[in-house]
Amino acid sequence: MKLLKFNAGRLVPALEEPPVEVSLEDWRANPQAHAGATALKISNAAPLDDIAGDLSGFSVVILAFPGFKDGRAYSQARLLRERFGYTGEVRACGEILRDQIFFMARCGFDAFEFSGADADSAAAALKDFSHFYQAAADGTAPVWRRRLARAAAA
Amino acid sequence: MYRYDEFDATLVAERVAQFRGQVARRLSGELTEDEFKPLRLMNGLYLQLHAYMLRVAIPYGTLSSKQMRKLAFIARRYDKGYGHFTTRQNIQYNWPALADTPDILDALAEAEMHAIQTSGNCIRNVTSDQYAGAAADEVEDPRPYAEMIRQWSTFHPEFSFLPRKFKIAVTASDHDRAAVKVHDIGLRLYRNDKGEAGFEVIVGGGLGRTPYVGHAIRKFLPKEHLLSYLEAILRVYNLQGRRDNIYKARIKILVNAEGADNFAAMVEKEWAAMKKTDIDLPREEIERIGAYFAPPAFETLPEESASLEEQRRRDPDFARWLRTNMAAHKTPGYAIVNVSLKPVGGVPGDISDGQMEALADLAEDYSFDEIRATHEQNLVLPHVRKDDLCAVWSGLKRADLATPNIGLVSDIIACPGLDYCTLANTRSIPIAQRISERFADLGDQESLGELKIKISGCINACGHHHVGHIGILGVDKKGEEFYQITLGGSGAEDASLGDIVGRGLSADATIDAVEKIVACYRANRQDNERFLDAYRRLGAEPFKEALYEAA
Incomplete structure (x- = not known):
C-alpha cells in the first residue's frame, strides 16, 4: 500500500507520518479521549446528516472502500465536499485500484491508499478523459457549461 | 437524431483508447482474468459459455442507416454474420475475439456508437418508446430527455459502482411501449391540468427473482428538474441500497422495504438539499439537444393514400402485413412500419448482416434514414409514406423481414x-x-x-x-x-x-x-x-x- 496525493496537479507518492485516526463512533462516544486525533475515519454505512459538527478540527477524513465494487464512499465524499464544505484531505482507503481513482478524484478524494503496485499507472489513468458530462466535486466545468461558454464566445 | 459534437466524439474515442490499453494489459498477462473482469464489464464485454459476447449500446433504440451498416460490417468482419437485438434495444455479438474488441469499438466510434455502460453495476443504456417522434399518441418526443440522461449518466463518477445495475426507461404516450412500470426508474411524460408537460416518476419496478410493479413517487416533476431528481434518487439508492446480497441489491428491494411513501420522502429531502443549478441543464442546452430531434421534413400529404388502398385490395398478403405490422403516425399520409425479427422457427431478435444492410437501404430510401430497435426484439421504420408502404413491404420480403406477426402469438x-x-x-x-x-x-x-x-x-x-x-x-x-x-x-x-x-x-x-x-x-x-x-x-x-x- 502506497499513499498517493496530488502535488501541483500530479498524483505522486506522499512521504509523511500516518495521521492519528479515530473512528466516528469512538469520537462521538468520547471526544476528550481522542483530542489528539487528526484523522476521522467514517464507515461507509454511516449516515452523514449530522456530520457537520464533527468535522472541524480534523485535517483528514478517511472513507472506506471495503471492495472496489462498494461505491457508497463516492456519495459520502461528494456530500462532505459539496454539502458540508469540508476542505481538508479526503482519503480513500480499502481496495483502491487504478481504474477507480479517476472516479474518486472527481468525487472529491485527494489522497489514496493505493492497492496497486504501479503509482505511475494510477497517475496516468487520471488523464484518460479530457471532458466530463456532469459536474461533481472536483470543480471541473461539465461539458454542457463548456458548450454554453463556446456558444457565448462565438 | 442526435449527432456527436467534438465533446461527445472525444469522450468515446478516449474510452476506446482506454479499453485498448486494458485489453493489451490482459493479453500480455499483466492483468489476470479476475482483474480484467470489472474493466471489460464496464465496456459491455461478457464471457459467455462458448466465447466473449459484446453488447453495443443503441441509446433509446434510435439508429441511422449509417449506424446499421456499421453493425452489419461488424457482424460480417468480426462475428459469424449476424447480431442479436436484445430487450434493452441493444445489439449483442456472440462470437467476437477478445483481441478484436478494441477495433470493433473503433469501428463503432466511427458511426457515433459505443458499448459504454452496457453492463456493470451502473446506469445502463436508457430505453424509450420505439415510436418516439412518430407516435400519434405522444405528448412530445421523449428522446431529447433520454439523450440528456445518456450524457448525465455516462461515466457518472458517483454512480459507477452502485449496489446493482440500474435501468431507466422513458415514455411520452399513454400507451406504454417502453415498459416503464417494470424499470428501476420509469419516466412518463404527460400534460397536467394546467397544460404543462412534466414527468411522473415511477421507481422500484423490476423483474428478476423478486418482481415488482413500480411506485409513482412523484406525480409531477417539472421537466427542467429531471436530472437533479434522478441524481437524488440515485444518491439515496447508492448510500442505502443493500450490498450484502446480490439478489436483494436492486432499488426495488429498498423501495419496498422502506415503503414507497417513505422512500419518496428520503428522495425529496435529498433533492431539496441539492444544488440543482449544477445538475439541471439550462434552457439553452435543453434546446440544443432538442433541436437534433426536430421532426424530419415531412411532406404535406392527404391522410389516405389511393395507391395504398388499391394495392391493399389487390394483394391479401400485403393487406395482412398492413393489419399486423403498420401503426398510426402523427403526420397525415405517413405510417410506422414494424419489422418483425420473429420468423417462424427463427431465433427471436437475430438478424443477418445482409438483412441489416437491406434495412439500412430501405430506411435511407423511405424512412428519413431512421431505424428503431424495440424492447420486444423487433425493428421499426418510423416514418414511411403510405404511398411507399408497398415498396417497403416488397423490399422487406426480399430480405425475409416481412413476417406479419407483430403482437401476435409468435412475436415472442x-x-x-x-x-x-x-x-x-x-x-x-x-x-x-x-x-x-x-x-x-x-x-x-x-x-x-x-x-x-x-x-x-x-x-x-x-x-x-x-x-x-x-x-x-x-x-x-x-x-x-x-x-x-x-x-x-x-x-x-x-x-x-x-x-x-x-x-x-x-x-x-x-x-x-x-x-x-x-x-x-x-x-x-x-x-x-x-x-x-x-x-x-x-x-x-x-x-x-x-x-x-x-x-
Whole structure:
C-alpha cells in the first residue's frame, strides 16, 4: 500500500507520518479521549446528516472502500465536499485500484491508499478523459457549461 | 437524431483508447482474468459459455442507416454474420475475439456508437418508446430527455459502482411501449391540468427473482428538474441500497422495504438539499439537444393514400402485413412500419448482416434514414409514406423481414438461454422456435389477436416472463429442463405480474400447454377481447383445468 496525493496537479507518492485516526463512533462516544486525533475515519454505512459538527478540527477524513465494487464512499465524499464544505484531505482507503481513482478524484478524494503496485499507472489513468458530462466535486466545468461558454464566445 | 459534437466524439474515442490499453494489459498477462473482469464489464464485454459476447449500446433504440451498416460490417468482419437485438434495444455479438474488441469499438466510434455502460453495476443504456417522434399518441418526443440522461449518466463518477445495475426507461404516450412500470426508474411524460408537460416518476419496478410493479413517487416533476431528481434518487439508492446480497441489491428491494411513501420522502429531502443549478441543464442546452430531434421534413400529404388502398385490395398478403405490422403516425399520409425479427422457427431478435444492410437501404430510401430497435426484439421504420408502404413491404420480403406477426402469438421475447448464457438453467430459444412453428398458420395467429409470450431461461427474467400474457420460466430439476407457466402478466400501461399456474412441465409438454391455454381462451373469448382481458375476466381456474384435465 502506497499513499498517493496530488502535488501541483500530479498524483505522486506522499512521504509523511500516518495521521492519528479515530473512528466516528469512538469520537462521538468520547471526544476528550481522542483530542489528539487528526484523522476521522467514517464507515461507509454511516449516515452523514449530522456530520457537520464533527468535522472541524480534523485535517483528514478517511472513507472506506471495503471492495472496489462498494461505491457508497463516492456519495459520502461528494456530500462532505459539496454539502458540508469540508476542505481538508479526503482519503480513500480499502481496495483502491487504478481504474477507480479517476472516479474518486472527481468525487472529491485527494489522497489514496493505493492497492496497486504501479503509482505511475494510477497517475496516468487520471488523464484518460479530457471532458466530463456532469459536474461533481472536483470543480471541473461539465461539458454542457463548456458548450454554453463556446456558444457565448462565438 | 442526435449527432456527436467534438465533446461527445472525444469522450468515446478516449474510452476506446482506454479499453485498448486494458485489453493489451490482459493479453500480455499483466492483468489476470479476475482483474480484467470489472474493466471489460464496464465496456459491455461478457464471457459467455462458448466465447466473449459484446453488447453495443443503441441509446433509446434510435439508429441511422449509417449506424446499421456499421453493425452489419461488424457482424460480417468480426462475428459469424449476424447480431442479436436484445430487450434493452441493444445489439449483442456472440462470437467476437477478445483481441478484436478494441477495433470493433473503433469501428463503432466511427458511426457515433459505443458499448459504454452496457453492463456493470451502473446506469445502463436508457430505453424509450420505439415510436418516439412518430407516435400519434405522444405528448412530445421523449428522446431529447433520454439523450440528456445518456450524457448525465455516462461515466457518472458517483454512480459507477452502485449496489446493482440500474435501468431507466422513458415514455411520452399513454400507451406504454417502453415498459416503464417494470424499470428501476420509469419516466412518463404527460400534460397536467394546467397544460404543462412534466414527468411522473415511477421507481422500484423490476423483474428478476423478486418482481415488482413500480411506485409513482412523484406525480409531477417539472421537466427542467429531471436530472437533479434522478441524481437524488440515485444518491439515496447508492448510500442505502443493500450490498450484502446480490439478489436483494436492486432499488426495488429498498423501495419496498422502506415503503414507497417513505422512500419518496428520503428522495425529496435529498433533492431539496441539492444544488440543482449544477445538475439541471439550462434552457439553452435543453434546446440544443432538442433541436437534433426536430421532426424530419415531412411532406404535406392527404391522410389516405389511393395507391395504398388499391394495392391493399389487390394483394391479401400485403393487406395482412398492413393489419399486423403498420401503426398510426402523427403526420397525415405517413405510417410506422414494424419489422418483425420473429420468423417462424427463427431465433427471436437475430438478424443477418445482409438483412441489416437491406434495412439500412430501405430506411435511407423511405424512412428519413431512421431505424428503431424495440424492447420486444423487433425493428421499426418510423416514418414511411403510405404511398411507399408497398415498396417497403416488397423490399422487406426480399430480405425475409416481412413476417406479419407483430403482437401476435409468435412475436415472442426470449432470452439467449442455455444456448449462450452462463446463468441460464434451460434453453429458451428452442421453446420460442417450437411455439412459433406450432402456431405457424398466420390466419390463425391473427384471429387470436394480441397475445404476448415471453420466455426466460432462468429466474433472472431477461425474457420478461413475469409480464408475458403467457410467461414461460425455465427451471432446472435435477439436471433436467422444466418450464413453469405464468398467465396474465403485462408490461404495458396496465402492468401486472403473471400468476403461476401449476407445476413445471417438460419442453414437449410446455408447447402442448401453450396450445391448450390458447384453445381455452378461444373457447371462452367474448367478442374480440384480448387474451389478457379474457384472463382477467375469467381468472386462472378455467386455464388450469384446461392444462391439467388431460395431463
